[in-house]
Amino acid sequence: MELTLLGTGAPAGLPRPDCPCASCATARGGLARAATALLVDDALLLDLTPGAALAAARAGHSLTGVRQVLLTHPHDGPPMELPAGLPAAGRVPDGRELTLISGHRVRAVPMDSPGTGYEVTSPDGELLLYLPPGGAPAGGTTDGRTYDMVVADVTGRPDALARLRAAGAVGAATDVIAVHLDHDVPPGPELERRLAAAGARVVPDGTTVIVGEYHAVPDVPRRTLVLGGARSGKSVEAERRLETFPEVVYVATSGTRDDDSEWAERVGLHRERRPGAWRTEETCELAPLLAAEGPPLLIDCLALWLTDAMDRVGAWDDAKWAADGRRALEERVAELVAAVRGTRRTVVAVSNEVGSGVVPATASGRRFRDELGRLNAAFAGECEQVLLVVAGQAVVLRG
Numbered sequence: 001m002e003l004t005l006l007g008t009g010a011p012a013g014l015p016r017p018d019c020p021c022a023s024c025a026t027a028r029g030g031l032a033r034a035a036t037a038l039l040v041d042d043a044l045l046l047d048l049t050p051g052a053a054l055a056a057a058r059a060g061h062s063l064t065g066v067r068q069v070l071l072t073h074p075h076d077g078p079p080m081e082l083p084a085g086l087p088a089a090g091r092v093p094d095g096r097e098l099t100l101i102s103g104h105r106v107r108a109v110p111m112d113s114p115g116t117g118y119e120v121t122s123p124d125g126e127l128l129l130y131l132p133p134g135g136a137p138a139g140g141t142t143d144g145r146t147y148d149m150v151v152a153d154v155t156g157r158p159d160a161l162a163r164l165r166a167a168g169a170v171g172a173a174t175d176v177i178a179v180h181l182d183h184d185v186p187p188g189p190e191l192e193r194r195l196a197a198a199g200a201r202v203v204p205d206g207t208t209v210i211v212g213e214y215h216a217v218p219d220v221p222r223r224t225l226v227l228g229g230a231r232s233g234k235s236v237e238a239e240r241r242l243e244t245f246p247e248v249v250y251v252a253t254s255g256t257r258d259d260d261s262e263w264a265e266r267v268g269l270h271r272e273r274r275p276g277a278w279r280t281e282e283t284c285e286l287a288p289l290l291a292a293e294g295p296p297l298l299i300d301c302l303a304l305w306l307t308d309a310m311d312r313v314g315a316w317d318d319a320k321w322a323a324d325g326r327r328a329l330e331e332r333v334a335e336l337v338a339a340v341r342g343t344r345r346t347v348v349a350v351s352n353e354v355g356s357g358v359v360p361a362t363a364s365g366r367r368f369r370d371e372l373g374r375l376n377a378a379f380a381g382e383c384e385q386v387l388l389v390v391a392g393q394a395v396v397l398r399g
Contacts (some may be wrong), residue, residue, distance in 0.1 A: 001104075001122035001211040002041050003149070006055040008205055009033030010182035011075070011133060023183035030204055031187040036179040038130055038151065040120055043102040045069045045086070046130055053083040059206040068100055072132035073115035091116050111135040119145070126212040129169070133180035136160030137169075146171045148212040154178035154200045155185045158243040159275060161198065166246030175214040176200035193396065197221070198244040221385035221399050222346050227353040227376060228389035235300055237389050238350045245346070247295040248278045251286065253304040284308040290339035290347065302351035302379060306372050309333070315371075316364045333375055340382040351376050353388060 007013075014033040015024030027033070035049040039056060042065045049055075056063050069089040082088065092098050092108035094116065099105050103123035108116050115132030122128075127145055131137070131152040136159060147169055154161055155178055164170040178200050185191050195202055199220050203209065224241060228234030242248045278298075281289070284305050289297060299305075313328040314320035340347065355373050360366045380386045385399030 001120070001124070001126040001128060002208060003128065003151075003211055004039040004056070004059050004061055004208045005151075005177070005179065005203060005205060006037040006039055006052055006059065007034030007049055008036055008177075008179045008181055008203065010180050011035050011073075012182075014181055014183060014187070016183055019183060021183050023186055027183070027187045033181055033205055036133070039063070039066075040104065040128070041102060041122070043067050043100060044104055044106070044120065046118060046120075047072055048075070048082070048086075048089045055206065059208060061208075067102060068098070068106070070106065070118060071116075072118065072130065073135070092118070110138040112138050119147075122211065128211050129164075131157075131160060136163055139163075145169060147174055149175045149177065149209070149214070151177045151179050153180040154195060154198060154244070155191075156180060156182065158198065158240075161200070161244040162246045162275070162277070165244070175209070175211075177209070178202050190394075193394070194240065197241045200244075220346070221383075223340060223343070223383040224348045224385045224387065224399075225376070225380045225383045226348065226350050226387045226389060226394075227380075227397075228350075229353055229356075232389045233392035233394075234350050234352075234389040236392075237387065237394050238298055238300065238348045241348050242296050242298055242346075243275060245296050246277065248275070249289070249295055249297050250278050250280045251289060251297055251299045252280055252282045253284050253286075253299065253301060253308065254282070287335050287339040290343040290345065292345075294345060296346035296348070299347065299349040302349055302375060303354075303372055305336075306368070306375055310368065310371065315367060318363065321367070329371065333371075333378065336375075337378045337382060340379060349379065349383075351379070 013035050015027040034051060034055060036047060037049040037052055038046040039061060042061055045066045048069050053063050063083055064085055066086055069087055071089050071091050092106060094108050094110040097105055097107040105121040107119040109119055111117055111132060113135050115135045117129065117131040117135060117137060120128040127147045129147045129150045133153050134156050136157050150164065150170055152160055154176065161170060161176065170176065176199060178195050191202055197220060226234045226238045286299060286305065309329060309332045313325040315325045315329055352372065354369045360369055386397040388395045388397055
């Protein structure tokens with residue numbers, strides 16, 4: 001099954017008309033995107049957008065052989081002129097299946113928002129799922145199928161991909177292509193990096209792909225360390241990397257602080273930001289979690305884990321530290337690093353990057369700074385990818 005993406009942008013396109021934002025300002029040339037429309041085997045057009053005929057011609061295709069035009073979502077704005085020879089556009093009722101004269105079967109998949117998804121089966125049996133902007137399949141609609149390709153709003157509805165993975169509809173070999181791309185995500189390398197972390201990719205307008213023949217599915221890094229300063233956006237970056245996974249264990253190393261309302265507010269904001277399907281464990285015993293089988297772990301954060309570890313060994317007392325505290329901490333850190341090296345789970349860990357600012361005024365402060373720097377370096381050495389987040393922007397240091 002041959003699929004040509006006539007457009008890959010949001011309904012308003014990218015850049016948006018008269019929008020002065022940074023994303024729209026840089027979405028020029030090859031980064032510009034028309035509203036998403038898909039041409040399947042030159043016989044089926046999914047979503048009719050302005051300039052579809054011209055876009056097809058630029059991609060080396062024609063719409064003259066199209067026998068069916070289906071819409072996935074309400075198309076706002078002025079009426080569009082139907083290209084000559086095309087059948088009238090329509091929508092298939094949820095759950096109904098349509099068989100085309102070309103041999104393709106199209107089944108309408110119910111959404112949890114206004115719109116319709118379409119599951120397309122080629123005459124040879126390849127399976128394509130196309131979802132509307134802002135849409136995710138309603139529960140129990142995939143019927144156990146594993147798709148060869150999913151074309152969806154990955155940036156706008158990452159939970160849709162998580163649901164499909166949970167149902168087995170997206171597997172390790174499923175080619176996931178992000179469409180309906182809007183100006184809320186920076187274009188270019190940053191968009192590609194974010195999508196790769198979700199096991200998805202992006203292609204330029206006019207790209208033709210073969211469903212079932214793409215073998216370079218992005219390899220999601222199994223162990224990632226996200227570094228950053230206070231309020232840099234490092235926790236948001238870490239959470240974003242796992243938002244397309246169906247189940248995640250969030251490991252909070254902060255514990256609880258009685259009579260500290262400001263800390264409780266911080267914890268509450270973190271919880272509200274996380275998907276409801278994630279499970280939270282409050283512990284600093286990381287080695288057993290890393291050794292066990294299970295869903296991905298998000299560890300936030302190593303700085304608080306180190307604080308607990310230094311408390312346990314009496315590291316704040318100079319005499320205790322010199323006697324056996326330093327050695328005890330080294331052993332605990334070595335245990336953690338060995339657990340990271342041996343884990344089979346997907347792990348994203350967050351830590352503070354220290355040492356670039358003012359030298360702490362106390363010996364204990366300098367001790368913590370030095371030990372956190374050593375811990376970060378040792379942990380990073382066991383990770384396939386390391387990121388540094390500065391002012392909300394992620395810089396890839398490794399991977």
